[in-house]
Amino acid sequence: MRRSRDWLLSILLSGITLLLCGMLIGAGWRAWRSNTQQPVLVAEQATPSATTTRATEPAATPLPTALPTVVPPTTAPSQTPTAVSTTAPPSDNTPATPVTTTTPTTVVANLPLPELPSGPLPNFAAALSQPFAGALAQHTDDSLYRIGALLNPADHTITGRETVRMTNTTGTTLNEIYFRLWVNAPFYKEGDIAVADVKVDGQPVKTELSMDNTTLKLVLAQPLAPKQSREIAMDFTTTVPTTGGGYGIFNVTEGVWALYNWQPELAVYEHGGWLLDPVTEQGDPTNTDAANYQVRFAAPPSFKLATSGSEVAAQTVGGETIHELASPLTRNMVIVASDRFAKTSTTAGAIKVNSWYLPGHDAAGKAALASAARAVQLYDQRFGHYAYPELDVTEVKLGGGAAGMESTGLVMIGSGFYAPDATDPLTGLGELVPAAKSLSELDFTVAHEVGHQWWYGVVGSDAFKRPWQDESLTNWSSAFYVDETAGAATGAAARDVFIRAPYDEVLADHDERLDQPVDHFNETEYGAIVYGKGPLMYDVLRKQIGDPAFFDFLRRYYVEHAFARVDGDGWHATLAEVSNQQTADAFYQKWVEGDKISASDLPPGGPLESLLNSMGTGGLPTETETPK
Numbered sequence: 001m002r003r004s005r006d007w008l009l010s011i012l013l014s015g016i017t018l019l020l021c022g023m024l025i026g027a028g029w030r031a032w033r034s035n036t037q038q039p040v041l042v043a044e045q046a047t048p049s050a051t052t053t054r055a056t057e058p059a060a061t062p063l064p065t066a067l068p069t070v071v072p073p074t075t076a077p078s079q080t081p082t083a084v085s086t087t088a089p090p091s092d093n094t095p096a097t098p099v100t101t102t103t104p105t106t107v108v109a110n111l112p113l114p115e116l117p118s119g120p121l122p123n124f125a126a127a128l129s130q131p132f133a134g135a136l137a138q139h140t141d142d143s144l145y146r147i148g149a150l151l152n153p154a155d156h157t158i159t160g161r162e163t164v165r166m167t168n169t170t171g172t173t174l175n176e177i178y179f180r181l182w183v184n185a186p187f188y189k190e191g192d193i194a195v196a197d198v199k200v201d202g203q204p205v206k207t208e209l210s211m212d213n214t215t216l217k218l219v220l221a222q223p224l225a226p227k228q229s230r231e232i233a234m235d236f237t238t239t240v241p242t243t244g245g246g247y248g249i250f251n252v253t254e255g256v257w258a259l260y261n262w263q264p265e266l267a268v269y270e271h272g273g274w275l276l277d278p279v280t281e282q283g284d285p286t287n288t289d290a291a292n293y294q295v296r297f298a299a300p301p302s303f304k305l306a307t308s309g310s311e312v313a314a315q316t317v318g319g320e321t322i323h324e325l326a327s328p329l330t331r332n333m334v335i336v337a338s339d340r341f342a343k344t345s346t347t348a349g350a351i352k353v354n355s356w357y358l359p360g361h362d363a364a365g366k367a368a369l370a371s372a373a374r375a376v377q378l379y380d381q382r383f384g385h386y387a388y389p390e391l392d393v394t395e396v397k398l399g400g401g402a403a404g405m406e407s408t409g410l411v412m413i414g415s416g417f418y419a420p421d422a423t424d425p426l427t428g429l430g431e432l433v434p435a436a437k438s439l440s441e442l443d444f445t446v447a448h449e450v451g452h453q454w455w456y457g458v459v460g461s462d463a464f465k466r467p468w469q470d471e472s473l474t475n476w477s478s479a480f481y482v483d484e485t486a487g488a489a490t491g492a493a494a495r496d497v498f499i500r501a502p503y504d505e506v507l508a509d510h511d512e513r514l515d516q517p518v519d520h521f522n523e524t525e526y527g528a529i530v531y532g533k534g535p536l537m538y539d540v541l542r543k544q545i546g547d548p549a550f551f552d553f554l555r556r557y558y559v560e561h562a563f564a565r566v567d568g569d570g571w572h573a574t575l576a577e578v579s580n581q582q583t584a585d586a587f588y589q590k591w592v593e594g595d596k597i598s599a600s601d602l603p604p605g606g607p608l609e610s611l612l613n614s615m616g617t618g619g620l621p622t623e624t625e626t627p628k
């Protein structure tokens with residue numbers, strides 16, 4: 001009977017192995033499962049699809065035989081890189097001292113670039129939802145990116161120019177400014193960004209690369225006083241991996257170009273210093289301030305683009321289509337492009353929701369659309385208004401344990417859910433527990449990524465130092481979505497699969513503090529604590545302070561920190577507003593800072609946990625050995 005319990009537990013744990021956006025937990029689970037003798041007969045009877053779909057990846061669809069061609073150049077960025085030096089990786093977040101000086105290899109394709117946007121700004125307010133149309137007035141110091149870029153499918157590169165109008169909002173004089181070039185990390189394989197011709201207010205500036213070239217320091221000739229602005233300009237050439245960079249979020253596979261972190265992004269200055277954390281193989285590479293983006297992006301005319309923000313115009317000239325994009329108050333300006341995409345759309349109130357997927361994947365494409373529409377409408381009503389007029393859901397070949405990934409106004413969902421022969425890994429659980437019948441990992445994953453539009457997108461936080469702030473609340477939001485759309489019993493089953501099972505496994509041995517940086521957790525703990533303990537904390541909080549105060553807390557947290565960044569103190573302070581200081585202090589110390597949670601502190605488990613417990617103590621119930 002222990003073996004049967006292990007089998008069910010492995011099914012439960014499988015729910016989280018592919019769910020977690022931006023984290024690597026699958027390898028640990030596979031190792032765990034490979035060491036567990038599988039009761040094959042029971043598994044085949046109960047969940048035939050769950051045991052087979054894990055074994056093989058969905059069949060790859062062939063690439064188009066003819067790649068789009070690009071016409072000869074009319075303009076090209078400067079090919080004269082400025083002096084750039086590399087540094088040894090620092091042992092902490094303190095910028096390292098340069099130790100060598102080199103000139104980077106800047107591969108600038110000889111192709112036409114669209115002109116850098118200039119002149120009047122687009123109507124950014126029109127790319128915000130009506131309730132947020134006035135938000136720009138409160139964010140006049142946010143950075144403005146203007147980018148002209150060209151996607152070159154033939155050599156897997158993007159060539160571009162970028163200017164960033166940056167105002168010093170740090171409260172202190174700056175002698176240097178940092179950018180992040182995330183995809184230079186080894187984690188992104190052959191992914192690469194090379195920069196050249198870096199200027200500040202039109203003057204060449206000394207630059208230094210460090211931390212595997214993921215950090216670019218600009219040494220300012222003149223200090224930048226508080227509230228003063230500078231215009232930073234640079235050329236860049238980005239190489240897109242074909243072998244699955246990162247979690248696949250920056251990658252071209254099966255004709256789908258997933259472009260995350262594709263351009264140089266300003267680093268964040270917070271708590272008296274620049275955030276220059278390493279790119280790790282768990283957690284999200286998404287530490288940014290909200291900024292406004294005006295992008296002129298050229299691609300072959302056959303390419304369809306799903307993007308953060310809104311497309312305000314498109315023009316086909318000389319064999320390429322130039323897409324004019326406006327993306328206000330944006331954490332990450334992401335593009336997913338393909339000449340193979342099919343698209344289906346719907347509306348959720350005033351919000352247009354689009355689902356983009358490969359040919360033949362209509363069923364999952366429509367299911368993802370329906371999930372996204374339900375989720376965005378629910379969160380809009382209960383947490384506060386969605387910030388943009390549009391939401392894109394895109395099929396992307398993700399990997400490394402990620403099922404989905406969030407960005408501003410756009411979410412990526414792993415292609416493993418989409419193949420016509422793909423069966424949801426949770427199929428079969430309903431035969432054990434009726435309440436689990438309608439559980440779907442695709443549904444839960446889409447609801448999770450849509451939840452990030454609130455927790456990450458609008459309410460920003462440090463994804464490296466405090467991953468609990470967005471991930472825990474987002475995973476709770478997804479469970480809440482199941483409660484509200486499928487009923488409380490199914491919501492309880494969803495918690496069992498996605499939240500309770502991983503946390504119970506760790507808690508059987510020890511508890512961990514919730515508020516820790518990504519790299520303080522091992523793989524198992526990261527999933528268990530950030531995606532398990534954290535969401536359960538919100539269930540406990542809701543029960544403790546009651547629904548009116550709890551949803552008041554969420555709505556205040558959303559509004560008070562909209563398009564800003566919040567830390568644990570901000571969370572704590574908002575909680576004190578809706579309860580009282582003593583309650584907030586005690587709750588925060590116990591759940592966020594403490595590591596002494598025991599099973600008796602947790603709300604009752606759901607039907608699958610009950611079943612699991614009965615197996616552990618009394619053996620596998622007869623009816624589950626021979627499911628009907």
Ligand SMILES: [Zn+2]
Nearest residue numbers: 020021471474
């Ligand atoms: Zn997430």
